[in-house]
Amino acid sequence: MTAQPVINTQLVTRLVAEQFPQWAGLAIKPVKLNGWDNRTFHLGSDMTVRLPSAERYAVKVPIEQKWLPKLAPSLSFPIPKPLAMGQPSCDYPWNWSVYRWIEGDTADILDECHLRQFARDCARFLKELHQINTSEGPLAGPHNFYRGGSLKVYDEETNAAIHKLKGLIDTEAVAASWKQAISSEWVKEPVWVHGDFSVGNIIVKDRKLAAVIDFGGMGIGDPACDLVLAWTFLTPESRGIFKSHMEMDNETWNRARGWALWKALITLASLEDMESSDASQQKRVISSVLSEGL
Template sequence: MHSPAPLDAALVQRLVDTQFPQWSSLGIRQVVPGGWDNRTFRLGDDLLVRLPSADGYAAAVAKEQQWLPVIAAHVGLQIPEPVGRGAPTAEFPRPWSVYRWIDGESSANAPIEDLTAFALDVAGFLSELVRCDAAGGPAAGDHSFHRGAHPRFYDAEVQRSLERLEDVIDTTAARRVWDAALRTRITAPPVWFHGDIAPGNLLVRGGRLAAVIDFGTSGVGDPACDLAIAWTMFDEPARVAFRDALGWSEDVWARGRAWALWKAMLLAAGDAGAHDPAAEARSARDVIARILADAP
């Protein structure tokens, strides 16, 4: 049995040479950090290649190829533009994509002069996104890792995290936040959601939000999952401005807190994949503290 080929520049060069020979001379270099769900490579100066890092992420390729052009027509910020779809091969048995390169620096690293203005930019993008025509769009499910569904899908994980974090966080308060979300019902019509509105997927130019990338967990459903950034990145003034600009109901915000809490507790308990588990666990505990302090 052959070992899978490493996801490196040499593999990408072979894939491009075979399937997109018109770009074979452009040169390839890996983007660092290259992401968790996908590995990203520059292809010349104007293109990039994204390869799913595991089978569970492969479904996003067809979804993004089909729906990103539809969404792009209705949002003001730049989003990824697919220009080629690679076929699976014996060496790399998953579909893959070629996109236009978008200039910008990850908001996880870029200096942001006015966090409240940045939060308002994010709210503006989300407001445009939920107004996109959702007819025929992919309903929340396995392809979105159930983002866009009710957070109760992850109740078993949350209960395990609460047990593991009993002496680490205020689990009584965390249970109140989670239980408040479980009591809500999704009654609004399904809308487009991004699924991973996080600093690494928000690109900054000149201190302002310029682009939103990585729609691999996007779909049509409940947009509450896109609120997690209110606690993972924003301070209180930015969070208040973000909430006021969106105008979404308290039930949606209750589910948004739950989505943020679910992921933060997984990280704090060491049960989620992380590049730097110790550092991300510390950061996750800070996020949990903000969520609990902000809860009604």
């Protein structure tokens, strides 16, 4: 088993100097908000270095490097632009990336009054993504945690979480909603999916959608996994706008609710403090999903 490398400014400085000496003199510092799957650093004023934190995330690097430049011309909103792919070294065992920096804030700064336009813009981005040719695109699988694939992969895990949460949530209603979610499959041609279309990966400027980042979960398949924003962030009003602009069939929305439930349930079941802010957030997502009924 590969030991987890210590990813810090010193490591990034060495990697850049060794592999991209043209950038060796640029300042390197961690970004303010870092992710779990990758560690990201500013490189100069207009670039970022992005290093996977574990082997299971590293397999995504070549996929992003190959496909992001092919997707970008068909999208109205910017997405990450790969500038170079780093190679494994004696200090770091996996491929890594240099990207153009995208300025802005994550979408969780938005107030309710901005969500109507945000919902329209999110729908526009996803619909454009769905129109892009999928020839030779990566199918859902372990590399992207089956985003775009069948929800049934997570049936055992979800039912275990439901059982563990008995008495804390309406497990009967949740089980019924989950059963409905896994009762259908995407039968149309596969479409591109972002894989983690969440507020932390949506960049806004002047309170409007400005870019979408972190395509580590990208692939082709069922778009339902990209619709969970409807319950994890949007209000009932903006959710209605999002749904009307997406123009998806009811079964796809059922599966989307399933994706939202799966993540909320397993996250909630893993928490020790059921009164924490994280627990409250997951309970809100579950309640939001159930509020639409079956």
